[in-house]
Structure formats: C-alpha cells, structure tokens
Amino acid sequence: MVRRSATYLSMGLVLVAALVPAALAHHSVSMYDMDHPTTLKGTVSRVEWTNPHGYIYLEVKDDKGQTVEWAVEINSPNFLKHNGWTSTIVKPGDIVTVTGGAAKSGAKTMRCTTVVLGDGTVLRS
Amino acid sequence: MEVMNRWIVAAALALAIAPSAGAQQPSSPPEPAPEAGRPRVGGFPMGPPGKILELRAEPSTIGPGQSATIYWHAVNADDTYFDQCLGIVPTLGKLTVSPAATSTYTFTAKGRAGNDTKTVTVTVVGTNPVPPSREPGCADPHNQPIPQAPDGHPDLSGVYIAGFSLRPVSNVSLKPGAESYKVVEKENDLGLGVTCTPPGVPAATMQPYPLQIIQKPGLVVILYEAYHLFRVIPTDGRPHPDDLDPTYMGNSVGHWEGDTLVVDVTGFNDKTMVGSYRHSTAYHVVERYHRVSYDILDYEATIDDPNVFAAPWKQATHMKLHPEWQIQEYVCEQNNKNYQELFIKK
Numbered sequence: 001m002v003r004r005s006a007t008y009l010s011m012g013l014v015l016v017a018a019l020v021p022a023a024l025a026h027h028s029v030s031m032y033d034m035d036h037p038t039t040l041k042g043t044v045s046r047v048e049w050t051n052p053h054g055y056i057y058l059e060v061k062d063d064k065g066q067t068v069e070w071a072v073e074i075n076s077p078n079f080l081k082h083n084g085w086t087s088t089i090v091k092p093g094d095i096v097t098v099t100g101g102a103a104k105s106g107a108k109t110m111r112c113t114t115v116v117l118g119d120g121t122v123l124r125s
Numbered sequence: 126m127e128v129m130n131r132w133i134v135a136a137a138l139a140l141a142i143a144p145s146a147g148a149q150q151p152s153s154p155p156e157p158a159p160e161a162g163r164p165r166v167g168g169f170p171m172g173p174p175g176k177i178l179e180l181r182a183e184p185s186t187i188g189p190g191q192s193a194t195i196y197w198h199a200v201n202a203d204d205t206y207f208d209q210c211l212g213i214v215p216t217l218g219k220l221t222v223s224p225a226a227t228s229t230y231t232f233t234a235k236g237r238a239g240n241d242t243k244t245v246t247v248t249v250v251g252t253n254p255v256p257p258s259r260e261p262g263c264a265d266p267h268n269q270p271i272p273q274a275p276d277g278h279p280d281l282s283g284v285y286i287a288g289f290s291l292r293p294v295s296n297v298s299l300k301p302g303a304e305s306y307k308v309v310e311k312e313n314d315l316g317l318g319v320t321c322t323p324p325g326v327p328a329a330t331m332q333p334y335p336l337q338i339i340q341k342p343g344l345v346v347i348l349y350e351a352y353h354l355f356r357v358i359p360t361d362g363r364p365h366p367d368d369l370d371p372t373y374m375g376n377s378v379g380h381w382e383g384d385t386l387v388v389d390v391t392g393f394n395d396k397t398m399v400g401s402y403r404h405s406t407a408y409h410v411v412e413r414y415h416r417v418s419y420d421i422l423d424y425e426a427t428i429d430d431p432n433v434f435a436a437p438w439k440q441a442t443h444m445k446l447h448p449e450w451q452i453q454e455y456v457c458e459q460n461n462k463n464y465q466e467l468f469i470k471k
Contacts, residue, residue: 026318026319026321026457026461027315027316027318027319027464028310028314028315028316028319030310030311030312030313030314030315031312031313031315031464031468048460050459050460051454051455051456051457051459051460052321052455052457052459052460052461053460053462055460071467075333076334076455078334078350078453078454078455079333079334081216081217081453082203082215082216082450083200083201083202083216084178084198084199084200084201084202084216084217085200086217103467103468103470104312105468105469105470106470107467107468107469107470107471108471109467109468113172114172114173121176121178121200122173122176122201123173123200123201124172124173124200124201
C-alpha cells in the first residue's frame with residue numbers, strides 16, 4: 001500500500017548514484033530527483049524482470065513505523081544480465097538497500113541506481 | 126540524442142554532493158551510500174567497481190588427460206576475460222579446461238569505476254606448473270588482428286555496443302527561424318522513447334543495448350536489440366529508391382571508402398530526434414564505420430537538415446565489440462508503465 005510520504009531520515013552525504021544511462025534509452029529521468037538521492041532499506045515483496053525496465057517492489061517502514069510499498073525501477077534484464085545480474089539475484093523476501101532518485105511528485109517510486117544485497121554485494125542497476 | 130542531453134544535464138547536476146532525503150527503517154543505523162566517493166569519467170558517476178563474486182575450479186586437482194570446469198561470476202563489469210587463450214567471456218559462466226600441466230588462469234573484470242582480478246589454479250597431478258601462454262591473443266584476448274572479409278574489406282561483423290558515448294564533435298548551428306525545432310525539456314516530459322517508438326538514426330546506435338553487424342558481399346545488415354530494429358544496407362552500388370516513404374530509420378545505401386563503410390541515410394519521417402532537436406523530413410545522415418582495432422569500431426554521423434540546421438554537424442563514438450554477447454529479445458511494450466499514473470502521489 002502506498003501512503004502519503006512522511007519525513008524520512010537523512011542518510012548523510014552521498015553522491016548521486018550510478019545514473020546508469022540505460023534508463024534514458026527508454027525514458028528521461030526528468031520526473032525523478034536524481035540530484036538528491038534517496039536510500040531505502042526494506043523487504044522485497046515482488047520483482048518484475050521485464051523490459052523496458054525491471055521493478056523491485058520494496059516494503060519500507062517510514063518514520064511512523066508504517067509499511068509503505070515503493071516501486072523501484074531498475075534497468076532492463078538485457079542490460080542487467082550483462083552486468084552480472086540474474087533473474088533471482090533479488091527475490092521476494094530479500095532485505096535490500098536501494099539508492100536512486102525518488103519521484104519529484106512524492107509518489108513512492110524511484111529510479112534506482114544501485115542495489116546492496118543482504119551480503120553486502122553492491123550492484124549497479 | 127535528446128536523452129543524451131538530459132543525461133548530461135543530470136550528470137552535471139550530480140556533481141554536487143547532496144544530502145540524501147532517503148527513507149529508512151528508523152531502527153537501522155545510517156549506512157554509507159554505495160556510490161560515495163566513486164570516481165567519475167567525463168563527469169558521469171560510474172557506479173560501483175567491477176567485482177568478482179566467484180571464481181573456482183571443480184575439481185581443482187585432476188589427473189593427466191582429465192578435465193576441470195571453471196566457474197565465474199562478476200558484477201558491475203563491462204569487460205570480463207581470461208588469459209591462457211580462454212578469451213573474452215560473459216560476466217557469468219563456466220567452461221571446461223584440460224591442461225596438460227598445472228595451470229593458473231587469471232580472470233579480469235573491468236568496470237567503469239575499477240577492476241578486479243583473481244586467479245584459479247587447476248593442479249594436474251604429477252606435473253609442474255607451467256607459465257601462462259604468451260601467444261598473441263592469449264594473454265590479452267583483445268589483442269587480435271582485424272578480421273578481413275573475402276572481398277578484401279575489413280569485416281565489421283560482430284556484436285557491439287556504444288552505450289551513451291555518442292557525442293557531438295562539432296558545433297550545432299540552427300537555421301534562423303528554426304528555433305522551434307529545439308526541444309526544451311519539461312519536468313513531466315519523459316521523452317519520445319517512452320512510447321516505444323524507434324529512436325531513429327543515429328540515436329539507435331547510442332542505446333545501452335547492443336547492435337549486431339552482419340556483413341556480406343554487397344550487403345550489410347544491422348540488427349538493433351533495442352526496439353527490435355533492423356537496417357538492410359546494400360553496398361552493391363545501387364542508389365536510394367525513388368519512391369521512398371518516410372520512416373523512422375530511413376533508407377540506407379552504403380559503399381566503401383578504403384577501410385571505411387560509408388552509409389547514406391535518407392527518407393526519414395519527422396518523428397525522431399537528433400540531439401536536442403526535432404527534424405523535418407529533409408533530415409539526412411551520412412554514417413562512417415571504421416574498425417580501428419579488433420574490438421573498437423569508430424562511428425561518425427554527419428547530420429544535416431536544411432530546414433533546421435545552418436550547416437551539417439557531427440556526432441561520433443567508439444563502439445566496443447562484445448564477442449561474448451548475443452543480442453536478446455527486447456519487447457518495449459512488455460511492461461511499459463503508464464508513467465503519468467505511476468507518478469501520482471497517493
């Protein structure tokens with residue numbers, strides 16, 4: 001369930017994550033705030049391993065303790081496989097940390113640039 | 126090309142260190158962002174470095190005449206290869222080796238932000254270790270001669286990717302009165318690609334997906350993974366047809382100038398973009414393909430539209446050969462979101 005955004009904890013200073021240009025092949029990132037990257041940690045509820053983009057749906061607790069679902073856009077499977085991803089490298093139940101540009105509108109969606117798996121492996125996305 | 130400009134703008138803005146507005150489970154301590162401090166190339170954040178997650182041999186010890194299987198898995202790498210004549214390989218895979226004597230194989234994963242190298246040894250009982258092969262193309266599989274076609278031209282056949290390296294290499298000058306062809310991005314404008322229509326020429330070359338060149342005598346075919354596009358380019362001297370209907374990818378005819386394949390493209394519709402500009406049906410592109418080494422194909426596009434530009438201008442890039450890749454299915458409509466709906470705050 002997607003709810004109105006709360007004020008989230010600052011994650012400190014970060015650089016804009018790897019803006020993998022592939023995202024731009026299909027659409028621009030003008031609707032995402034890539035200048036101020038957002039980091040989310042949560043539990044994967046489902047994964048869409050599809051073109052033109054994959055999606056990781058992430059259940060994240062906000063600062064009120066409420067669980068909200070984020071639609072985290074990643075690159076296409078075609079691109080990600082060349083970068084060492086497999087269709088199951090992120091799967092439902094996994095706890096992952098994602099970084100990317102959140103929607104400027106406040107919608108719970110993000111253009112993800114990196115994913116950190118539970119074992120600490122960092123993947124560009 | 127418009128998307129390229131957006132990318133440049135985004136990257137330029139990204140140069141500033143910005144505080145995250147990130148959400149987090151409140152109970153979790155802040156974690157360092159994975160991109161913090163990572164190097165940039167040409168102003169672009171490059172992401173995490175190449176990393177080898179796995180490299181092993183099973184079994185690691187064999188008898189004379191027996192075989193072992195090497196398994197590997199690398200991430201965030203754009204170039205993955207072995208020495209010992211094993212060549213350029215995908216980021217994830219396995220292969221069988223049958224060394225005559227104990228051998229050590231070096232696996233390299235090169236990424237935009239850094240490289241990783243590991244070795245694995247297959248011990249052959251009763252033998253002494255042998256040094257890696259120094260044969261050309263074995264220690265570094267990129268170091269190979271440029272293949273030649275039977276007709277004497279360089280053989281451009283192969284799977285390549287340019288990614289987003291396509292760039293203007295000359296100034297763009299608009300024709301007076303053509304200012305309306307310049308596209309100024311709006312925040313809610315996701316670009317032409319969001320409708321899954323073909324990006325045109327040369328934009329099709331700059332996709333982050335590979336293309337495959339198939340060269341035959343009198344004919345070159347280019348297959349583009351993204352959007353399932355193709356171009357059939359006669360190189361037998363025939364001219365463009367007289368009755369061209371305007372299309373997204375235009376009509377192409379080619380010829381050789383020395384070692385360079387020159388392709389003339391015309392017959393475009395006015396529904397694609399070049400750089401930050403729309404164009405008219407008078408749009409005209411001349412492409413030059415020159416394989417400068419085994420794994421690098423130089424690409425240059427001269428762009429003209431007498432209704433839009435005051436003079437022709439050029440874009441260029443290097444395309445990198447990926448002999449380990451096969452182009453894949455890319456159905457843009459498979460999961461093309463309704464972005465206007467996706468971005469509604471709920």
